[in-house]
Amino acid sequence: xxxxxxxxxxxxxxxxxxxxxxxxxxxxxxxxxxxxxxxxxxxxxxxxxxxxxxxxxxxxxxxxxxxxxxxxxxxxxxxxxxxxxxxxxxxxxxxxxxxxxxxxxxxxxxxxxxxxxxxxxxxxxxxxxxxxxxxxxxxxxxxxxxxxxxxxxxxxxxxxxxxxxxxxxxxxxxxxxxxxxxxxxxxxxxxxxxxxxxxxxxxxxxxxxxxxxxxxxxxxxxxxx
Amino acid sequence: xxxxxxxxxxxxxxxxxxxxxxxxxxxxxxxxxxxxxxxxxxxxxxxxxxxxxxxxxxxxxxxxxxxxxxxxxxxxxxxxxxxxxxxxxxxxxxxxxxxxxxxxxxxxxxxxxxxxxxxxxxxxxxxxxxxxxxxxxxxxxxxxxxxxxxxxxxxxxxxxxxxxxxxxxxxxxxxxxxxxxxxxxxxxxxxxxxxxxxxxxxxxxxxxxxxxxxxxxxxxxxxxx
Amino acid sequence: xxxxxxxxxxxxxxxxxxxxxxxxxxxxxxxxxxxxxxxxxxxxxxxxxxxxxxxxxxxxxxxxxxxxxxxxxxxxxxxxxxxxxxxxxxxxxxxxxxxxxxxxxxxxxxxxxxxxxxxxxxxxxxxxxxxxxxxxxxxxxxxxxxxxxxxxxxxxxxxxxxxxxxxxxxxxxxxxxxxxxxxxxxxxxxxxxxxxxxxxxxxxxxxxxxxxxxxxxxxxxxxxx
Amino acid sequence: xxxxxxxxxxxxxxxxxxxxxxxxxxxxxxxxxxxxxxxxxxxxxxxxxxxxxxxxxxxxxxxxxxxxxxxxxxxxxxxxxxxxxxxxxxxxxxxxxxxxxxxxxxxxxxxxxxxxxxxxxxxxxxxxxxxxxxxxxxxxxxxxxxxxxxxxxxxxxxxxxxxxxxxxxxxxxxxxxxxxxxxxxxxxxxxxxxxxxxxxxxxxxxxxxxxxxxxxxxxxxxxxx
Numbered sequence: 095x096x097x098x099x100x101x102x103x104x105x106x107x108x109x110x111x112x113x114x115x116x117x118x119x120x121x122x123x124x125x126x127x128x129x130x131x132x133x134x135x136x137x138x139x140x141x142x143x144x145x146x147x148x149x150x151x152x153x154x155x156x157x158x159x160x161x162x163x164x165x166x167x168x169x170x171x172x173x174x175x176x177x178x179x180x181x182x183x184x185x186x187x188x189x190x191x192x193x194x195x196x197x198x199x200x201x202x203x204x205x206x207x208x209x210x211x212x213x214x215x216x217x218x219x220x221x222x223x224x225x226x227x228x229x230x231x232x233x234x235x236x237x238x239x240x241x242x243x244x245x246x247x248x249x250x251x252x253x254x255x256x257x258x259x260x261x262x263x264x265x266x267x268x269x270x271x272x273x274x275x276x277x278x279x280x281x282x283x284x285x286x287x288x289x290x291x292x293x294x295x296x297x298x299x300x301x302x303x304x305x306x307x308x309x310x311x312x313x314x315x316x317x318x319x
Numbered sequence: 320x321x322x323x324x325x326x327x328x329x330x331x332x333x334x335x336x337x338x339x340x341x342x343x344x345x346x347x348x349x350x351x352x353x354x355x356x357x358x359x360x361x362x363x364x365x366x367x368x369x370x371x372x373x374x375x376x377x378x379x380x381x382x383x384x385x386x387x388x389x390x391x392x393x394x395x396x397x398x399x400x401x402x403x404x405x406x407x408x409x410x411x412x413x414x415x416x417x418x419x420x421x422x423x424x425x426x427x428x429x430x431x432x433x434x435x436x437x438x439x440x441x442x443x444x445x446x447x448x449x450x451x452x453x454x455x456x457x458x459x460x461x462x463x464x465x466x467x468x469x470x471x472x473x474x475x476x477x478x479x480x481x482x483x484x485x486x487x488x489x490x491x492x493x494x495x496x497x498x499x500x501x502x503x504x505x506x507x508x509x510x511x512x513x514x515x516x517x518x519x520x521x522x523x524x525x526x527x528x529x530x531x532x533x534x535x536x537x538x539x540x541x542x543x544x
Numbered sequence: 545x546x547x548x549x550x551x552x553x554x555x556x557x558x559x560x561x562x563x564x565x566x567x568x569x570x571x572x573x574x575x576x577x578x579x580x581x582x583x584x585x586x587x588x589x590x591x592x593x594x595x596x597x598x599x600x601x602x603x604x605x606x607x608x609x610x611x612x613x614x615x616x617x618x619x620x621x622x623x624x625x626x627x628x629x630x631x632x633x634x635x636x637x638x639x640x641x642x643x644x645x646x647x648x649x650x651x652x653x654x655x656x657x658x659x660x661x662x663x664x665x666x667x668x669x670x671x672x673x674x675x676x677x678x679x680x681x682x683x684x685x686x687x688x689x690x691x692x693x694x695x696x697x698x699x700x701x702x703x704x705x706x707x708x709x710x711x712x713x714x715x716x717x718x719x720x721x722x723x724x725x726x727x728x729x730x731x732x733x734x735x736x737x738x739x740x741x742x743x744x745x746x747x748x749x750x751x752x753x754x755x756x757x758x759x760x761x762x763x764x765x766x767x768x769x
Numbered sequence: 770x771x772x773x774x775x776x777x778x779x780x781x782x783x784x785x786x787x788x789x790x791x792x793x794x795x796x797x798x799x800x801x802x803x804x805x806x807x808x809x810x811x812x813x814x815x816x817x818x819x820x821x822x823x824x825x826x827x828x829x830x831x832x833x834x835x836x837x838x839x840x841x842x843x844x845x846x847x848x849x850x851x852x853x854x855x856x857x858x859x860x861x862x863x864x865x866x867x868x869x870x871x872x873x874x875x876x877x878x879x880x881x882x883x884x885x886x887x888x889x890x891x892x893x894x895x896x897x898x899x900x901x902x903x904x905x906x907x908x909x910x911x912x913x914x915x916x917x918x919x920x921x922x923x924x925x926x927x928x929x930x931x932x933x934x935x936x937x938x939x940x941x942x943x944x945x946x947x948x949x950x951x952x953x954x955x956x957x958x959x960x961x962x963x964x965x966x967x968x969x970x971x972x973x974x975x976x977x978x979x980x981x982x983x984x985x986x987x988x989x990x991x992x993x994x
Contacts, residue, residue, distance in 0.1 A: 155414040183481060184429075185437035189380040192429055196421060200470065204409075204417055204463055212410035232476025234483075238429055244473025245425065249466040251457025256408060258459075263769060270759070290759030298761055302752040308768050309720075309740030311748055315763035319713060488994060495984070515984030523986055527977040533993050534945070534965030536973055540988035544938060605864040633931060634879075635887035639830040642879055646871060650920065654859075654867055654913055662860035682926025684933075688879055694923025695875065699916040701907025706858060708909075 095169045097121045097162075099152060099206065100176030102129035104274035105224060107136075108296035109173055114141040121146045121169070123161055124176070152176055152202035158209045168217040171303075174206055175224045181282040184237050192238055199242035207253060211262070218261040220310075222303065223250050227270045227315060235282075265303065268315040269295050290318045320394045322346045322387075324377060324431065325401030327354030329499040330449060332361075333521035334398055339366040346371045346394070348386055349401070377401055377427035383434045393442040396528075399431055400449045409462050417463055424467035432478060436487070443486040445535075447528065448475050452495045452540060490528065493540040494520050515543045545619045547571045547612075549602060549656065550626030552579035554724040555674060557586075558746035559623060564591040571596045571619070573611055574626070602626055602652035608659045618667040621753075624656055625674045631732040634687050642688055649692035657703060661712070668711040670760075672753065673700050677720045677765060685732075715753065718765040719745050740768045770844045772796045772837075774827060774881065775851030777804035779949040780899060782811075783971035784848055789816040796821045796844070798836055799851070827851055827877035833884045843892040846978075849881055850899045856957040859912045867913055874917035882928060886937070893936040895985070897978065898925050902945045902990060910957075940978065943990040944970050965993045 096113055100106035102124030110122050114137050122145060124130050130147040137145060148164055150157040178198040180191050203223065210221055228236055229243035250266050257264065272295050273286035295316055302314050321338055325331035327349030335347050339362050347370060349355050355372040362370060373389055375382040403423040405416050428448065435446055453461055454468035475491050482489065497520050498511035520541055527539050546563055550556035552574030560572050564587050572595060574580050580597040587595060598614055600607040628648040630641050653673065660671055678686055679693035700716050707714065722745050723736035745766055752764050771788055775781035777799030785797050789812050797820060799805050805822040812820060823839055825832040853873040855866050878898065885896055903911055904918035925941050932939065947970050948961035970991055977989045 183436075184433045184478060185440070187433065189430065192433075193426065196425065200421065200425070200466065201418065204466065205414065208409045208412065208417075211408075215410070229473075232473060232478075232480055234477060234480035237432075237474050237477035237481060240477045241425065241429065241470040241474040245466040245470035248454075248457060248469025249462050252459060252462035252465045253409060253457075255457055255459035256462060268763075288758060290756060294756035294759050298752075298754065298756060298759060301754055302748075302761055302764065304748065304751055306740060306744035306748060308738060309744050309748060309766055310769065311752055311764055312767040313718075313763070313765035314752065314761055316759055317762040318759050493988075513983060515981060519981035519984050523977075523979065523981060523984060526979055527973075527986055527989065529973065529976055531965060531969035531973060533963060534969050534973060534991055535994065536977055536989055537992040538943075538988070538990035539977065539986055541984055542987040543984050633886075634883045634928060635890070637883065639880065642883075643876065646875065650871060650875070650916065651868065654916065655864065658859045658862065658867075661858075665860070679923075682923060682928075682930055684927060684930035687882075687924050687927035687931065690927045691875065691879065691920040691924040695916040695920035698904075698907060698919025699912050702909060702912035702915045703859060703907075705907055705909035706912060 095119045095121060095165060095167070097123070097165070097169045097172040099123050099172075099174045100224075102126055102133055104175070105269065105272065105292045105295055105299075106173070106175035107133050108292040109175065109300065110145070111136060112293075112296050112300055114145055117141075117144065119144045121148060121161075121164060123148050123150050123152075125149065125151055152206055153197040155205050155209075158205045162209055162213055168214045168219050170218075171220040171222060172206075172210060173222045173224065174203065176202055176206075177224070177226075179239055179282070181236050181239060183235055187238060195238055196242055200245045203246045204249060207249065211253065211257065215257060215260045215262050220263050220265060220303075220305075222265045222267055224267045224269065227268050227317070230268055230315070263310060263312070265311065266313045267299060268313075269299075270315075270317040272318075288318065290316070320344045320346060320390060320392070322348070322390075322394045322397040324348050324397075324399045325449075327351055327358055329400070330494065330497065330517045330520055330524075331398070331400035332358050333517040334400065334525065335370070336361060337518075337521050337525055339370055342366075342369065344369045346373060346386075346389060348373050348375050348377075350374065350376055377431055378422040380430050380434075383430045387434055387438055393439045393444050395443075396445045396447060397431075397435060398447045398449065399428065401427055401431075402449070402451075404464055406461050406464060408460055412463060420463055421467055425470045428471045429474060432474065436478065436482070440482060440485045440487050445488050445490060445528075445530075447490045447492055449492045449494065452493050452542070455493055455540070488535060488537070490536065491538045492524060493538075494524075495540075495542040513543065515541070545569045545571060545615060545617070547573070547615070547619045547622040549573050549622075549624045550674075552576055552583055554625070555719065555722065555742045555745055555749075556623070556625035557583050558742040559625065559750065560595070561586060562743075562746050562750055564595055567591075567594065569594045571598060571611075571614060573598050573600050573602075575599065575601055602656055603647040605655050605659075608655045612659055612663055618664045618669050620668075621670045621672060622656075622660060623672045623674065624653065626652055626656075627674070627676075629689055629732070631686050631689060633685055637688060645688055646692055650695045653696045654699060657699065661703065661707070665707065665710045665712050670713050670715060670753075670755075672715045672717055674717045674719065677718050677767070680718055680765070713760060713762070715761065716763045717749060718763075719749075720765075720767040738768065740766070770794045770796060770840060770842070772798070772840075772844045772847040774798050774847075774849045775899075777801055777808055779850070780944065780947065780967045780970055780974075781848070781850035782808050783967040784850065784975065785820070786811060787968075787971050787975055789820055792819065794819045796823060796836075796839060798823050798825050798827075800824065800826055827881055828872040830880050830884075833880045837884055837888055843889045843894050845893075846895045846897060847881075847885060848897045848899065849878065851877055851881075852899070852901075854914055854957070856911050856914060858910055862913060870913055871917055874914075875920045878921045879924060882924065886928065886932070890932060890935045890937050895938050895940060895978075895980075897940045897942055899942045899944065902943050902992070905943055905990070938985060938987070940986065941988045942974060943988075944974075945990075945992040963993065965991070
C-alpha cells in the first residue's frame with residue numbers, strides 16, 4: 095500500500111496515475127473530495143479497484159490521524175506531495191495568505207511526519223517528502239515560499255537523526271518548477287511551456303525511488319532543462 | 320534609535336541594558352507589559368529617559384505596524400530577538416504547542432521583516448535577525464525548532480536578494496545555547512551552568528555589529544566554549 | 545558513447561558492466577592498463593566489441609586531452625568516477641599522501657571538467673560527477689577527504705553557473721560508503737558487510753539518471769540502509 | 770603571542786599593523802622576506818620590538834614545522850590569512866596556475882592546521898582561518914577558486930568534530946572582496962573603489978574576535994556595502 099498526499103493535482107496526481115498503472119494498491123488524499131473523484135475518474139476501472147480516496151485537511155492533527163487509521167497494516171511508502179505556492183515581493187504579501195502558506199506547507203508536513211513517526215517508527219516504511227528547489231537556496235520574490243520549504247528541509251534533516259536506528263527511511267525530493275496548476279493560484283505570472291510536466295517529474299521520481307537490499311536514493315533534485 | 324524585539328528577557332533584555340548603558344535611544348518591545356516594565360526597572364533613571372516600551376504581539380500584522388508607527392524617523396537598527404523554544408521527540412509534541420512555536424518564531428519574523436521592508440527599504444536601516452545555531456543544522460529532538468529557524472534563515476537569504484540594491488542591510492545572527500529562561504519553558508531539562516549568559520552573548524554581538532564605511536559583518540555565529 | 549573514468553574498480557567498474565550489458569558503446573579509463581584489461585575480461589565477447597579502454601593519469605592535462613581526442617564525436621555522457629580515499633586524524637596524515645589525495649580527487653576533477661567544458665560546452669553532453677556524502681558534511685577523521693570532496697562540489701556548483709545557457713548538464717552524485725576495494729587502501733579499518741555493493745549503487749544510479757524531454761535528476765544522494 | 774600567516778599583504782598585513790599598535794607580541798610569516806621587511810618598516814620602532822618575521826613556504830611541511838618551532842610556548846592565536854586568487858572561465862585557466870592555486874590555498878591550509886592540531890590540540894589556542902565568501906556559494910568564473918575555498922571550509926568543519934573535546938578552537942572567517950593587491954595577480958579586471966579596504970576588514974574582524982568566558986564568535990562573514 096502506498097499513501098499519496100496532495101494527490102488531487104500536480105505531481106501527486108501524476109504519481110497516482112503511474113503507480114496505479116503498475117497495479118499498486120493506493121490510498122490517496124487531498125483537501126477536495128471532488129478533485130480526488132476527478133483523479134479517480136482518470137483511472138481505468140481495473141486501476142480504480144485498487145485505489146481508495148480519503149479527503150483530509152492535513153493542517154488538522156485529527157484528520158491526519160484519521161487518514162492513517164484507515165490502514166490495517168503499515169504502508170510500504172508514503173509520498174507527501176501536499177503543498178501550495180505563494181509568491182511576490184514580501185511587502186505585497188498579505189498576512190492571511192502568508193498564514194495559509196505556512197499551514198499548507200509547514201504545519202501539514204509537521205503533522206504528517208509526527209503521525210508517521212508516532213505510528214510506524216519501528217516499521218520498514220519509506221517516507222518520501224516532496225519539497226522544492228526553493229528549499230535549497232534563497233530566491234527573490236519567493237521569500238515566504240522559501241521560508242516554509244527550508245523549514246520542511248530542517249524538519250527532515252532533524253528527524254533523520256531521531257530515526258537513526260529506525261527502519262523508517264526519509265527521502266527528500268526537490269523538484270524545480272513544473273508546468274502544473276500550482277502557478278495559477280500562486281500569484282506568479284509565468285510561461286511554463288518549457289517546464290517539465292508533472293508526468294515527467296513523476297516518471298523520473300518513481301524511477302529514482304527504486305531501492306536495493308543495502309541502499310536507497312535518499313535525496314533527489316529534479317530540474318528542468 | 321534602535322528597536323529591539325523580544326526585549327523582555329534573554330538576549331533582547333541584555334542588549335537593551337548594554338545599549339542603554341551606552342546612551343542609545345531605544346524602543347523595546349515584548350508581549351508582556353509587565354516584563355517590559357521589569358526590564359525598564361533594571362535601568363538607571365538616566366538610562367530610562369531614553370528608552371520607550373511598547374507591548375505587542377508580533378504575530379498580528381496590525382500590532383507590528385502600530386509598533387513602527389511610533390517612530391517619526393527610520394530607526395538606525397532593528398534587532399529582532401523575539402522567539403521561543405519547544406523541544407522533544409516529534410511524537411511527543413502537541414499540535415497546539417507546535418502552532419505556537421511556528422507563530423512565535425516564523426510568523427512573527429515574516430511580519431516584522433515585511434513591515435520593515437515595506438517602510439524602510441529605501442533607508443539605511445540595519446536589521447539584525449537573531450536566529451540560533453538550530454538554523455544551520457538538523458538536531459535530534461529539536462525537529463520543529465530547527466524547522467522554524469531554518470525557515471527564518473531561508474526568509475533572510477531570499478530577502479537579501481530582494482534588497483540587493485537597497486541601503487537596508489540584513490544581518491544574520493546564530494547564537495548557540497545560552498543560559499536563559501528560554502530553557503525553563505522549552506520542555507528540555509538541561510544543565511546550563513557552562514553555557515554563555517545572555518550578557519556575554521550580547522556583549523559579543525554588540526561588538527561584532529560595528530560596521531565601517533564600506534563593509535559590515537553580515538553573518539555571525541556565536542558558540543559556547 | 546559513454547565515457548567512464550575510474551572504471552578499473554568500484555562504482556566505475558560496476559557501471560561499465562551494467563552499461564555494457566545494455567549494449568552501450570563505451571570508452572573506459574583508469575590509471576592501470578592491467579586493471580582495465582581485467583574489467584574487460586569480465587565482459588562477454590559481444591560486450592567487449594563495444595568497449596574501448598584507454599589508460600590515463602587524469603592529473604596530467606595532456607593525458608586528459610588525449611583521452612577525449614580519441615572520440616570523433618561528442619559523447620552522450622561522461623561519468624567521472626575516478627577518485628581515492630585517505631582517512632585518519634589529521635595529525636597522523638603524511639604530506640605525501642595528502643598531496644596524492646588532492647591530485648586524485650581535486651586536480652583530476654578540475655582537469656577533466658576543464659577539458660569537457662572546453663570541448664563540448666555547445667553540445668548536449670551530460671556530465672555525471674561522482675563525489676561522496678563526504679562532500680556534504682564535515683566528518684571527524686575524514687578531514688582531508690572531506691576537503692577535496694567539498695572542493696569538487698564547489699567546482700560543480702560554480703560551473704553550473706558558467707554553463708547556464710549551455711546544453712551541457714552537470715549531474716552531482718553523492719554516494720555513501722560502498723563495500724569496495726576503496727577501503728583497503730584508505731587507511732580505515734572498517735567492516736563493510738552491511739554496506740551497499742558497487743553493483744547496487746551502480747544500479748540505483750543508472751536508474752536515477754534517466755532523463756525526460758524537459759527535465760533530469762540533477763543531484764542524487766545514495767545512502768546505505 | 771599571535772601568529773599571522775599571509776602577513777606580507779592584504780588582510781594579514783592590516784591585522785599585523787592593528788595588533789602591533791595594541792602592543793601585542795607577534796610572529797608574522799609570508800613567502801617573501803622582502804615583503805615582510807616592508808610590513809615591518811611600516812611599524813613604529815616601539816611596535817617593531819614586539820614583532821618577529823619568519824619567511825616560509827607553507828606548502829612545504831618542514832617549513833610549516835620550522836615556523837612553529839620558533840615558539841617556546843603555545844601561541845594564544847594563529848590567524849591564517851595566507852592564500853591567493855585565480856579567476857576566469859575554467860576553459861581559459863592553465864594547469865600550472867591551477868596547481869599553484871591549490872597549493873597556495875588548500876595544501877597550505879591542510880599543512881598549517883595539521884601542524885597546529887599536532888602541536889597544540891591540548892592547549893587553549895584559537896585558530897582563525899580566513900577564507901572568502903567564495904567558500905559559501907558557487908560563483909561563475911571563480912570555479913577553481915571556489916573549489917579550494919570550499920575545500921578549506923570542509924576541512925575546518927571536519928576538524929571541529931575532531932577537536933570536539935579539545936580546548937583548541939577553530940574560527941571561520943569569510944570576507945567578501947576587499948580592495949587589495951590580491952586582484953592584480955588574480956586575472957580579474959575589476960573596479961575595487963567601493964570595496965572595503967583590508968584595514969576596514971581587519972578592524973571589523975579584530976573586534977568580532979573578542980571572546981568571553983563561556984563563548985566566542987565561531988563564524989563571521991564580512992561583506993561590503
